Amino acid sequence: MRPDDPFPIERCSPRLGNVILAVFQGRCPTIQEVFSISPKQWLKVPGMGPTLLNEMEASMRGYQGWAKGRAPERLTDAALIARLERLQRDLERFRRDLLILMSERQSKDGSSDDADLH
Numbered sequence: 001m002r003p004d005d006p007f008p009i010e011r012c013s014p015r016l017g018n019v020i021l022a023v024f025q026g027r028c029p030t031i032q033e034v035f036s037i038s039p040k041q042w043l044k045v046p047g048m049g050p051t052l053l054n055e056m057e058a059s060m061r062g063y064q065g066w067a068k069g070r071a072p073e074r075l076t077d078a079a080l081i082a083r084l085e086r087l088q089r090d091l092e093r094f095r096r097d098l099l100i101l102m103s104e105r106q107s108k109d110g111s112s113d114d115a116d117l118h
Helices: 012-024 030-036 049-069 077-118
Strands: none
Touching: 012 049, 030 049
16 A cells, blocks of 8 residues: 555544544545644544544554655564454455345345235
């Protein structure tokens, strides 16, 4: 990822995501745009408190070198494997959620069709 890539807002809690989107008027900012706001300024944003600031800083740890114009630090093999496993878990969770939603939709559509026949 580069500094001009979108900030990974999908990895944030809904509360933090809403605060970030409010600051950027509903659009997903770039990583660099989020870094351009100091922690002191973030704390002045309505809805942003120390807990959400800590969450945001934790999600930005891998990009901190970019804030100072340096390349990001290289991750160890163990860190890369841990990240890969987390992404695989996230993907599996997303797949299960999608299957559940599709199943619910089919059940809803199927039950309304049955009701129309009576």
